[in-house]
Amino acid sequence: MSKVATMKDAVADLVRDGDTVAIEGFTHLICFAAGHEIIRQKRRDLTLCRMTPDVIYDQMIGAGVAAKLVFSWLGNPGVGSLHAIRRRVENADPGPLEIEEYSHFGMVCRYVAGASNLPFFPIRSYYESDIPTVNPRIVPIASPYDGTEVYAVPPLNPDVAIVHAQRADAGGNAQIWGLLGCQKEAAFAAKRVLVVCEEVVQESVVRADPNRTVIPGLIVDAVVEEPFACHPSYAQGYYDRDNRFYLDWEATSRDPEALAAWLKEWVFGLESHRDYVEKMGAERWDSLRPGDAPSGQVNYGEYA
Amino acid sequence: MSKVATMKDAVADLVRDGDTVAIEGFTHLICFAAGHEIIRQKRRDLTLCRMTPDVIYDQMIGAGVAAKLVFSWLGNPGVGSLHAIRRRVENADPGPLEIEEYSHFGMVCRYVAGASNLPFFPIRSYYESDIPTVNPRIVPIASPYDGTEVYAVPPLNPDVAIVHAQRADAGGNAQIWGLLGCQKEAAFAAKRVLVVCEEVVQESVVRADPNRTVIPGLIVDAVVEEPFACHPSYAQGYYDRDNRFYLDWEATSRDPEALAAWLKEWVFGLESHRDYVEKMGAERWDSLRPGDAPSGQVNYGEYA
Amino acid sequence: MTANEDGAGGNRTGERGLGWSKSEMMIVASARQLADGGVCFVGIGLPNIVCNLAKRTVAPQLDLVYESGVFGASPRRLPLSIGDPTLVSGSTAVCSMFELFAFYLQAGLVDVGFLGAAQIDRFGNINTTVIGDYVRPKVRLPGSGGACEIAINAKKVFVIMRQGRRSFVEKLDFRTSPGHSGDREHDRRRGWWGSGPTVVVTDLAEYRFDEATAEMTLARLHPGVTLDEVRENMAWEPTVVPDLAETPPPTDEELRLIREELDPQGVAS
């Protein structure tokens, strides 16, 4: 049973106003194309969750889709700030943005708890930090054995998780290599899962290497094939991070008018990510293509 | 820095009388050869931990190496009982065996807690079961959010974990495919780690596919190359489970004299697992060899 | 539980002259319970055969999750155990046991789990731990394995076991895995995914649990089995549904699948 859909249909079906949405991916496999489609479809009042709100969340929040942000590190990694988000947090400009803040491990464990149906997850963090004083959801809990104090974080169960994979079959079995971030945990924690991938492959490709499967089709609602969907982030083995874009974003993001113009040109002015890829131009994509570094094969053995 | 050692030296160095030892592997990659070497070196008073004490623990406990067993399912899977263990539990014959008993998920989470330096791990199990009444280490704990009751299990930190991998480099970076069981968690939880493998490979083989690495050399104390070390269990892609051995064990295990004779012939009477492989004979190994089922390759990309 | 300890295996064709064995009837009746499809959690022993029979008959869309960490298996031979390498080669996903128990079972993705039992009581509570005293047992059984988690976290639980006066007991020697408490109001408040066993299939009959009392209730007799025979093989006087029916006998195709494909060596059937 094929779950293959277009990005337009998948976002229309799976992402609703007011939803809690997690687009995960730690520097690697951040699905910008899905974020753009959410902007294009003018979703509103979303609660956006991500360990590291990246340029994509700056774009989405700059475009007005979100009422709240749940995160653990807010920045344009290696470059600077996310100014659209900062304007809303610092000056409520053009409106306030509610925030709910954790540390990295706290966010990861919220997804683990959500994926595992645990009412809380204990971690050794937050001791003598002010973070729990501004986030009352982080609370101390004593070990039932010796009273050792740890901190609990609550489960996070997004309405929708959007994860990008290098490849998936039509049933949604998705394979990822390179950095894994917390995509598996976020997907299992979510009520609905959208898998976007560079390539939809035959089921036999997935079945040849089942240990490579990070997300089983069982929990997946739709599969979208969308090459270069992570740009300016990257897909290991497919294309490099486009650092120029990240550097350029600093200036775009600082200026609300420049940001609006960017959104108009690159999101609202285009029908789909295919148009974006075309507009970006073959030269840019060529410059981001890595050389080959094959994994080698292992033998699973045929046991017949 | 090579950590490659012989099984004899590795066991002599890493396994001491009175130690808590975990040989893990869920049906797959159970390192019988290490168990045999522990028997051969006449270790005593071990606390043996395993989710599923298999024929190897029946052999070890029958040989008198253990004072205690920590487990979650006691049997010869698909065949019957482990009679040497049962004699000690049911009749203290030839002496008592202390037991500490969990469920599967409880055991797994004890390793996870041990690997994570958590003072406890919460799970949704044990409700209205008698297991906590006979194991006071399993205790209820309330969620700090809404009072939801879960059960806590305590961390398990073996003195030594012994895990088998299909391949490892000389530094101990170990790669496994097929069933993963709880080997990673057990290894990270242990104070000392012995990796046994079918093949010691060049570091470049490991580095070609880093997502395949289950155990990093960082936590490994010694690497032993020992082909067929899991027999009668199996190594995916290398050899099949020797079901005949499991079936035959039922009768051997029932009769203390037959068990003693088996240990004499196959363990004490041999110098090493190499002798065992030779004694078992080429025909047996040939009959266990699977056909080929290659994984296919992925491209990690060269980013230079 | 292993197949042997379930009391399965036996005279395949001769019993009662019906042309099938008690174990075969039990397997067939169990497989038919899976007609609704969904996600099945497959443990050691009989469930392996039951699920694979269902997949080839009443429920081709059944999703099998193996306790060992395999999803979407496509075995080329009958798996000898839930950890058989043939389950891995050609499957769609393999995961660690932590993920299997946490993200699949505890998370509520599993629709049906199976339990075997050495002892069961009238409310579907189950003992797979010891016969006799825990500390000095008469018979030391395997223990929980994943059974306690299955009982609590699978949405429905099917029990498959041979029945007799020593297995269908008034009082368990040990409660490994919880069933119904006997108080439906209490059960509803427990807040687990699982709601206690829904079906018990034995070599003699099929049982459901009464809506009001949560008591195990005789729903069907297997062909050739009498009510008296059932009564003799349990330690309490069973409640019987008003419309007590007979289990439809195994079809030729069901028997063929078991004998030729799923258990050609007759280990479990």
Next chain:
Amino acid sequence: MTANEDGAGGNRTGERGLGWSKSEMMIVASARQLADGGVCFVGIGLPNIVCNLAKRTVAPQLDLVYESGVFGASPRRLPLSIGDPTLVSGSTAVCSMFELFAFYLQAGLVDVGFLGAAQIDRFGNINTTVIGDYVRPKVRLPGSGGACEIAINAKKVFVIMRQGRRSFVEKLDFRTSPGHSGDREHDRRRGWWGSGPTVVVTDLAEYRFDEATAEMTLARLHPGVTLDEVRENMAWEPTVVPDLAETPPPTDEELRLIREELDPQGVAS
């Protein structure tokens, strides 16, 4: 913290006519702290360059664990971030972030972690969250990321930052990551792996923490920096070690590595 927000980057050769920049001095002095080797936890920004410089100079055996989940990286180019694909290709292991934080950092496998800071107090407590009020901040900073976990779970913590009156403060606007409490007895009883920062390296000087008082103590001035200049660039009157020394200047090789290999575009140095 990003490189830019650390206040790093600057006039590489012209400053003070010494032939190296303040940032280069800070990187070099930090890298030398790693001479003991061990396992380093590498986060975003400067630590990336510092660790890679140490590996090529004082500590070839240094093991680098990247926050993003990479162990045993063997990068073919300078990583643009801790998530750069060049860190993955040719590395010895990749793991999920849960495993990285749980099995490596929280488990106590990490010998040295790095923290940057927008503000630090005399006991090494660190703010990377906000300047001003939390709810209506003057400047919203990145927040913790992994910093709070590093402070608590790495055995030693090194702090690298530019210093000034607005960053070396009497009182933090927000304590993101705990340092020393000021009461050594209390700190010993905390029972974490981490024992608070052990070293602070700035663009002007190097600091240690006093055994008895846990107070940050000026231990070395970088070449060309005066004690008065240090005093002007912090909000409290610093304790100074009796034998105040000068940091050995960067060697030609250290500068060459930074300029030609590790940060050829001068992003951070």
